[in-house]
Each structure stands twice: as structure tokens, then as C-alpha cells.
Amino acid sequence: MTRDQARGVLESALLRIVPDADVGSIGADDDLRETLELDSLDFLSLVETLSQDTGVRLDEDDYPRLTTVRSTVDLLTSRG
Amino acid sequence: MPSLGADMDEGTLLEWLVHPGDPVHRGDVVAVVDTSKAAIEVECFEEGVVDDLLVEPGTRVPVGTPLARISPDGAVRAAVPAPPVTVSVPPAAAAPPRHDEHVTASPLVRRLAAEAGVDVETVHGTGRGGRVTRADVQAAAAAAARASGPAPKPRRPVTTPPERAEVTERRRVTPYARRLAVELGVDLATVVPLGGPDEPVRAADGRAAAGGPSTPPAAAVGEPAPAPPTTPPPRAAAAAGIRDTLARLMARSKREIPHYYLTQTVDLQAALAWMADRNRELPVGERLLPAALLLRATALAVSDVPALNGFWVDGAFVPGSGVHLGVAVSLRGGGLVAPAIHDADRFGVVELMAALKDLALRVRAGTLRGSELSDPTITVTNLGDQGVESVHGVIHPPQVALVGFGQVQRRPWAVDGLIGVRPLVVATLAADHRATDGFTGARLLDRIDRLLQRPEEL
Numbered sequence: 342m343t344r345d346q347a348r349g350v351l352e353s354a355l356l357r358i359v360p361d362a363d364v365g366s367i368g369a370d371d372d373l374r375e376t377l378e379l380d381s382l383d384f385l386s387l388v389e390t391l392s393q394d395t396g397v398r399l400d401e402d403d404y405p406r407l408t409t410v411r412s413t414v415d416l417l418t419s420r421g
Numbered sequence: 422m423p424s425l426g427a428d429m430d431e432g433t434l435l436e437w438l439v440h441p442g443d444p445v446h447r448g449d450v451v452a453v454v455d456t457s458k459a460a461i462e463v464e465c466f467e468e469g470v471v472d473d474l475l476v477e478p479g480t481r482v483p484v485g486t487p488l489a490r491i492s493p494d495g496a497v498r499a500a501v502p503a504p505p506v507t508v509s510v511p512p513a514a515a516a517p518p519r520h521d522e523h524v525t526a527s528p529l530v531r532r533l534a535a536e537a538g539v540d541v542e543t544v545h546g547t548g549r550g551g552r553v554t555r556a557d558v559q560a561a562a563a564a565a566a567r568a569s570g571p572a573p574k575p576r577r578p579v580t581t582p583p584e585r586a587e588v589t590e591r592r593r594v595t596p597y598a599r600r601l602a603v604e605l606g607v608d609l610a611t612v613v614p615l616g617g618p619d620e621p622v623r624a625a626d627g628r629a630a631a632g633g634p635s636t637p638p639a640a641a642v643g644e645p646a647p648a649p650p651t652t653p654p655p656r657a658a659a660a661a662g663i664r665d666t667l668a669r670l671m672a673r674s675k676r677e678i679p680h681y682y683l684t685q686t687v688d689l690q691a692a693l694a695w696m697a698d699r700n701r702e703l704p705v706g707e708r709l710l711p712a713a714l715l716l717r718a719t720a721l722a723v724s725d726v727p728a729l730n731g732f733w734v735d736g737a738f739v740p741g742s743g744v745h746l747g748v749a750v751s752l753r754g755g756g757l758v759a760p761a762i763h764d765a766d767r768f769g770v771v772e773l774m775a776a777l778k779d780l781a782l783r784v785r786a787g788t789l790r791g792s793e794l795s796d797p798t799i800t801v802t803n804l805g806d807q808g809v810e811s812v813h814g815v816i817h818p819p820q821v822a823l824v825g826f827g828q829v830q831r832r833p834w835a836v837d838g839l840i841g842v843r844p845l846v847v848a849t850l851a852a853d854h855r856a857t858d859g860f861t862g863a864r865l866l867d868r869i870d871r872l873l874q875r876p877e878e879l
Contacts, residue, residue, distance in 0.1 A: 386778070389705050401701075
């Protein structure tokens with residue numbers, strides 16, 4: 342998976358959770374949970390969607406690495 | 422117009438999901454109502470056949486106004502000449518024949534029979550006056566299945582009867598699906614419900630039509646569907662409505678209810694370790710959150726302290742008919758609603774987690790059921806995501822208690838005479854002093870604490 346592909350998967354996953362979010366304007370190092378006001382249920386469905394769409398297994402230990410766009414893309418590209 | 426919350430005085434009928442002549446039963450979603458909090462799906466409380474729709478979509482009426490007339494069964498309609506409005510509307514695809522026939526059966530039973538591929542005329546009726554009952558149809562269907570191998574497919578006719586197209590019929594579309602369709606640029610007239618042609622159009626159908634990722638694309642049909650005459654209020658107005666409703670409810674609570682507050686810090690070490698173990702085994706879609714454990718413990722504790730589970734009505738406590746846990750869910754754009762997870766004490770942790778996800782999804786999608794909003798017996802608010810330590814809540818009248826949880830935080834804590842670092846959560850109770858005393862309230866928090874120390878028993 343390329344970085345662009347990973348970012349695309351992430352953006353479409355975020356749009357499913359926050360349909361009116363301006364995902365293009367999220368900075369690479371912005372905190373996703375803070376910027377999009379995701380609660381723990383939203384975050385869980387983000388994890389669910391990402392692992393479904395990419396086939397990458399994401400365990401609870403990986404959650405800290407799903408903080409920003411950059412760290413999420415890093416994680417996804419390193420695994421898949 | 423049902424009361425969909427203690428604070429609701431009137432509501433706007435947004436759309437009908439049934440037509441005159443349709444059989445309905447208890448729990449069927451029959452209409453969508455705007456309560457100024459949200460668009461709510463209203464369920465039917467009767468069994469029978471829709472005779473007449475009395476309120477036009479878009480009309481605002483006070484609580485208690487009759488919305489529709491429902492006959493208990495077909496018999497009433499046979500006795501009275503059908504009103505013109507009923508005649509002009511052709512029966513639905515599998516609609517019942519009229520009553521000038523040999524066999525007596527309610528429209529509901531006839532529809533059931535049609536779906537099961539059973540000819541009502543051949544069924545022996547065991548009901549009063551030889552009426553064919555639902556059980557008779559099921560027995561006949563089972564007998565047919567035994568005789569001829571696999572049962573006939575219980576399928577409604579797929580084709581739309583020609584006369585149906587002549588009626589200016591409204592499509593059954595859930596509010597969320599409608600909003601989604603606008604966002605995705607989908608023409609609702611071209612959407613085929615995934616659940617079948619007689620099912621309402623739901624969000625997934627709209628996504629499918631938009632070529633969405635989660636579902637296969639659906640074929641389009643040419644059934645004409647006029648654009649919905651009423652659109653949900655724009656977001657800002659809806660948010661203002663929610664604010665207004667909350668303002669009145671909370672003001673009433675603080676004006677009328679003498680609150681008392683209790684606090685207890687709970688060590689979650691055992692519970693979270695147990696949860697991490699479970700989550701390693703569970704597929705990602707079923708993973709637990711601490712909130713599910715807290716809700717489970719609260720539901721069990723509440724069933725042990727029933728004095729906090731119910732309503733204060735006309736100067737007296739009325740116990741709840743079950744533990745219907747209202748879960749406060751914040752809305753994007755402001756405000757919150759606290760719909761109920763019914764009989765929450767009967768759910769295991771995994772089921773409760775699924776119920777919580779489903780509820781949160783539907784709160785945001787605007788597809789709550791009326792009964793979920795109107796009958797929580799106690800409310801739980803979990804502000805753990807916001808990073809606050811504790812919450813001293815305001816009771817939702819006419820309920821008599823509200824349980825709050827703050828964020829799980831790692832803090833020093835004395836364990837067996839030593840200081841350790843433990844994940845702690847502050848559980849609070851706000852309760853109505855007219856209904857209970859602090860002694861009773863303390864039992865609830867203590868019970869929650871004990872339950873969370875033995876997560877394997879949750």
C-alpha cells in the first residue's frame with residue numbers, strides 16, 4: 342500500500358464517521374480525535390473500518406499509533 | 422401524537438410509513454415525527470388495519486391528538502362501508518381479499534398466509550367463530566413444508582401491481598437515508614430497498630445506489646416517487662430545537678427535584694485487564710470499550726436497588742417495569758439525547774456493547790424509536806471521552822436518578838497497605854431526595870464498585 346492509498350482509505354473511513362468533515366484540510370500532525378471530536382465509539386468504528394478496508398490487523402496496542410494522519414499512514418503502510 | 426419524552430408538548434408529523442388498508446402490528450414503525458429534538462420513528466401500539474390517516478405530513482399537533490384510525494381487525498371494516506379514501510387506495514401487493522368470502526381471517530393473518538404460500542381458504546380455523554388464526558397459518562405452512570420438502574419461499578411478489586403506480590404514493594424512507602441521499606446526490610426514486618420492495622428505504626440502500634463501499638450496487642426501478650414534501654429542518658434549526666428542549670427539561674429538573682450527590686472512586690485494574698484479554702479474542706467489530714463494562718455493572722446494580730429505577734409521578738415513586746438504561750449520547754453540532762437500552766440488565770457485556778454502538782449510530786442518524794426516547798428508567802452519562810474526572814449530573818425528569826462516570830485515569834492508589842498506580846474512574850450518583858435517601862444511593866455505587874472488581878462475573 343502506498344502512502345496515498347493509505348491516506349485515501351483513512352479519509353474515506355473518517356467520512357463515514359463524520360459525513361460533513363473537511364478531511365482534506367486535516368493536517369498531517371493534527372490529533373484526529375481532537376480535530377474531529379471523535380468519541381471512543383467513533384474511534385472504535387474507525388479502527389473497525391480501517392482494518393476491514395485494508396486487511397491490516399489492528400490491536401488495542403496499536404491504538405496509540407492511530408493518533409494523527411501521519412502516524413496512521415505510517416502504521417498502515419508498514420503492515421500492508 | 423405520542424409523548425416522546427416528558428418535556429414534549431407537541432410534534433410535527435414528518436411522514437407516514439403506512440397507508441390506509443395496511444395491516445399493522447405492535448412495534449411496527451408507522452410514522453416519523455419531529456419532536457424538535459430529533460426525527461423519531463413512531464411505533465404502533467395496536468394490532469389491526471390502518472383505516473384512515475388523520476394528520477397530514479408537515480402538520481404540527483399537540484401530544485394526544487389522534488394521528489390515525491386503526492381497526493382491531495378486518496371485521497369492523499366489513500360492517501361499515503369503506504370510506505372513500507380507503508377505496509381510492511389499492512391494497513398493497515399481498516393485501517387481503519375482502520370479507521365476503523367463506524373463511525374469516527384478519528388481514529394480518531391473510532398476509533401471513535400469502536407470505537408463507539398458504540391458501541387461507543384451505544386452512545381450518547380454530548379461532549373464535551372458526552376464524553383462521555396466525556397459529557393456524559403457521560401450522561398449515563409447517564404441514565405443507567413437511568409434505569412437500571422445502572417450504573415455498575416466503576416472498577412477497579416482487580413486481581409492483583399496476584394500480585399501485587397510479588396512486589401518488591410516498592416512498593418509505595428513513596430520515597437518515599433521506600439526508601444521506603441528498604449528500605450523495607442519489608435520486609430516491611431509483612433506490613431499491615435492500616430489504617425488499619415493501620421495506621422502507623434505509624441508509625444502506627442509498628449508499629448502495631451511490632456506489633458506496635459497503636454494499637453491492639442495486640438495480641433501479643422506474644417506480645415514480647414524488648419528492649418528499651417535507652424536508653427535515655436544517656441543522657442549525659434542529660440544534661436550536663434540541664437546545665430549547667434541553668433547556669426546558671433541565672430547568673424543570675433543577676426547579677422541582679431536590680438532588681443529592683454521591684461519589685465513589687472505583688479501581689478498574691481487574692476490569693480493564695479482563696477486558697484487554699477479551700478484546701484479544703474478539704473480532705475487531707465486537708471489541709469492548711470500558712463504557713460497556715460500566716453500563717453492565719450499572720444495569721446489574723440498578724436491578725438490585727430498584728428504588729432508584731423508575732419515575733416520580735404526582736408526588737409518588739413509580740417503579741420502572743424493567744431496567745431501561747438511558748444512555749446520554751452527545752450530538753454533533755451540540756445537544757444530547759439519552760435514549761434507552763431496554764432491559765439492559767438482561768444483556769451480557771458483548772450484547773450491551775453492540776446495543777451501545779447501535780444506539781449511538783442511530784442517535785446520529787436520526788432513526789431512534791419513540792419508545793427508546795420516552796421510557797428510560799434511569800440515565801447513565803459517561804464523560805470519559807472528554808477528559809473530566811467526574812460529572813455531577815442533572816436528573817432527567819421524571820426519572821429519579823442519574824449515574825455518571827468520568828475519565829479512566831491512572832493515579833496513585835492504596836492497595837493492601839501499599840501505594841500502587843491504578844486505573845481509576847469516579848462514579849457519581851445524582852438522585853431525587855423525594856424518592857430516596859443517601860443510604861439507598863450509596864448502596865447503588867457500592868454495588869457498582871463490587872461488580873467491577875469481579876469482571877468475569879459481569
